[in-house]
Amino acid sequence: MALKSESEYATDLDDGTRRSLLRHMLVARRIDEEARRLQRQGALDLWLSCQGQEAAQVGSALAVGPASTVFPSYREHAVALLRGVAPDELVAQWAGRTFCGWDPRRLRFFPYTLVLAAQTLHAVGYSIGQRLQGLEDFVVVYVGDGATSEGDMSEAMNLAAVESAAVLFICQNNGWAISKPAEEQMRTSVAERARGFGIESVRIAGQDPESVFSVCSRATAHVRGQRAPCLVEIQVSRFHGHSSSDAQEVYRSAEDIARTRVADPVTAYVARLSGLGVVNARWLDDVEAEVRELRERLVKEYA
Amino acid sequence: MALKSESEYATDLDDGTRRSLLRHMLVARRIDEEARRLQRQGALDLWLSCQGQEAAQVGSALAVGPASTVFPSYREHAVALLRGVAPDELVAQWAGRTFCGWDPRRLRFFPYTLVLAAQTLHAVGYSIGQRLQGLEDFVVVYVGDGATSEGDMSEAMNLAAVESAAVLFICQNNGWAISKPAEEQMRTSVAERARGFGIESVRIAGQDPESVFSVCSRATAHVRGQRAPCLVEIQVSRFHGHSSSDAQEVYRSAEDIARTRVADPVTAYVARLSGLGVVNARWLDDVEAEVRELRERLVKEYA
Amino acid sequence: MATVRSAGLAESINATLADLLEQDPRLLLLGEDIGRLGGVFRVTRGLRERFGEDRVRDSLLAESTIIGQAVGMAMSGLVPVCEIQFDAFTFPAVNQLVTQAARIGGRWNGQASPGLVVRIPTGGGFRGVEHHSESNEALFARFPGISVACPSTGEDADQILRYAVTLGSPVLMYEPIRLYWRRDAVARDPEPARSPTAARVVRRGADLTVVTYGAITHEVLEAAHALACDVDVEVVDLRWVAPIDMATVLDSVRRTGRLLVVHEGSRDVGIGAEIAASVAEHAFDALRGPVRRLAPARRAYPPADFEKDYMVGVQEIKDEVLVMTK
């Protein structure tokens, strides 16, 4: 199978899947909001918000399925929560309590890696290691646009291609590496670069969780079917600064920031599913109530 | 200009250029033979032969012109000699006398780099540095097929692409990195990989110095004209083991080695130019006499 | 305890860089986020606006690229002053630093003398997340061809930078993150260092020599002042850990007869080991007791909640001095 462009994917998801996508996006958004608040109050030392990237994260994480092993970067909070990381486990490392607040083995969601791109080689090595032992070798690794400049990312793509490793690379291209725009980080795209190494790839917009889900489902099928790597580059928006220490107003125009906020994947998907009657106010209230409880527990633990 | 495939290049070189190509190839071959002999006699500690790669080296080195600055790897002896490195200067480092036997600045032929691919980043940085100072910024960097797996090579390609640096990458793909075949080092080709980074590239056979010359001339014109990087991957044969310490019979079939020797670019070009009447026995004798003197001086200095 | 107000380290380095850029057209800055943002610590703030994007260059996100490219630029005659975003992110550049930058001079038979400076924010004590609080200066101090500076004040950083850009071989300057904005400091002996590369006796004393460098020099001075009635501590601020000004250290130990080395980087095979070993060799007869080192044990810098236990504080320094002199 060759990956097709986004528009060629029919998004014929069932309503259960759609609600699941939205639910995970809402949970991620609310927990992220709470974490930002906790950080401002001094309860967390640092927070790297995933706001604006929820559709990409939830769509991809749901598509790859629970049997996959995920090697995250450090901003995949929506993936973490979907995978079963509890909110208080998620923030523990940003509160300075531990280097990893959850059980990586049980959740098959490995610790965040703060040295950029180092995890890409681990992911490929892990997949090869699993295959050699006759175990499940499907691995998903997340990486940012900026991190792809590190030599390790290229080495990992070459290794995955040569070994035909069952690795799905997901690059969330949020347009920025702190203050460096992605256009100045590369001449082409991460997707084109992957093809240069012999890895099938596709580049898609990351506003709509359904198309992300569809593309990542097919990419998953490709990796599993061909036992060959694949890369999906998802264009997303970063709502806030790189981290809570970063004032993006210094290097990013007010219009650009405003534009980002307008294209909010969470509110857009709420509106869409509401419009389609897939969710209603009652359902949304239930989710918000569920989230409220999670937030309260988080606040009790940290504030 | 888009680089075309080899066959599309008319090889309408003048006879002076042709003789120059052959002369440099013959000198390189004979000096390399002498160095191998000196190594076997214990006068050199190590020798990495360039035999089989003379057409690629001479064709490219002549094409890029004397104003370019060359960052070699460690096997570009034919380039070195063409650039004006004297045979005794060339072997000095392999005899344990120095880390670099020639004057890199005067010859604009920089020292060999034994840590693979490290020089690729230097080359790009040098070109950017020259450009920033309004100086000649055309740079040629040589790299082997195996070395392209190192992260530095990918980083250098990305940097050159993003900065639109005037760097011509020349990858001599001799099919082997010591005992590892190039097909197992990569899934695609170095040329394809370069394109993934946004670098124009072409892959050519390296038997015929004229086509190498033509392609590299156009690549040079491209780099200079577009002020953008370019990569030429040249397929060559490695006649001997990786180095004088390496017995390639251990990992390479006898037929393969024999096949390599048959396709000798030096003897083929001698035959061709003789057949065309561009050179004659007298001319060849003169070259051999000249080379004999160089060899004698070399032997006197080292044996 | 007399404290003095001074410019923060960040402000001081910013002013020096501006001045150097002004004076020498060959100088340029190169690093992640140093341009538009002015650096994650804002040390280079305002410089891109003032000197343009060609000279204050937002690099690609790749440390090997930063150093490897700088090596090439240095060969072309420029003097790149690089920034690595945090100490731990120097590791992807170790190969370019150790096997390339440090060796160009020798490989070129002295014909090339790359002017190349790398500024590295270092050290802990600000509740940083994993990899953001390390002190790895000792790694590079081992390697020939690289000089390593560890200023503890803005004035020292200024002097070091001005010297480094003229040296013709790579210099790493480790800048303590927790000094970037600190404005008050324990007063120091006014006598300046003998040379840009010399250590400096920042407090004269008779009973015991503490050799230290970098941010923790401040804690050492605080401890020395606090103990002043009981023990007269001499404090040597090395300023450079490679090469080390052993003459100043030996001279001090010969006067006091006791040596304590204090540093923030971990103890084993560290700068303190080198100092202690050299003193135990060259000033053995002057020693009135064991030489001692006070530095974190050989374990990873912990999560923020535990950094207090990891780091050496004023109290530990005082305790150690008292043990050694009682």
Next chain:
Amino acid sequence: MATVRSAGLAESINATLADLLEQDPRLLLLGEDIGRLGGVFRVTRGLRERFGEDRVRDSLLAESTIIGQAVGMAMSGLVPVCEIQFDAFTFPAVNQLVTQAARIGGRWNGQASPGLVVRIPTGGGFRGVEHHSESNEALFARFPGISVACPSTGEDADQILRYAVTLGSPVLMYEPIRLYWRRDAVARDPEPARSPTAARVVRRGADLTVVTYGAITHEVLEAAHALACDVDVEVVDLRWVAPIDMATVLDSVRRTGRLLVVHEGSRDVGIGAEIAASVAEHAFDALRGPVRRLAPARRAYPPADFEKDYMVGVQEIKDEVLVMTK
């Protein structure tokens, strides 16, 4: 001087690797040219034929890939035994080794214990070209989470390897190139080391302790034998430089009262500094004179014609011992 014949280091390691591959299906080998060729030093010769290309893997030509991939394999439950082709080519892998391999255990809160061994041919004395004769073990000895072994005999390498594959955290083993084929050695005291990680007193003596490790242990023993009539030298072969068995060292120095550290890696901020500093702290009262280190100065390993001046030889060791004991 009694010399004994033994298997060369290469042969011994080859046999141990074969045995380990035989016994533990989780074990695999990974490195450049280790399969088809059997390694540039032929240490893994025949193993690919015997155990197949899945378990004796010719890696890509990228050291960060070797270690990074091995980290992932270790997470999957395998025990990769990697080879780096020459010591200096470890540098591109420093980031994966120090910030990743060494820290997995801590980062996973002890839930992962990567079994990961890296074999590194090291040292000079064979007229190698640039970058082929280095001794960089001290670099890694600083870092927590990594153990560093430096065997001087085939038996030690065997014991170290068997221990290393069970440790559950990364072990680097530095294999002296010039011992790969050496078959004769000065006889050693028969008493074995107390444990796989302990140092070993390879020659009992009363007058002076020489602490050493790796290939140069042979020169030290030769010097000790040559001096036997004048000075009774005790020789401690560390075997591991991280962690260091200081108990054995201190015990020896307390008996002899004198310490000389000899190593092939360069002196500054090296293993000798750590040993000397620890002894000057913990056995100060036992010392009858200055502790001394004998190791190359802080300069690049030179071209082959000059390596004799760079390396420490038997004569220098003898001279040093005599100076210290006269």
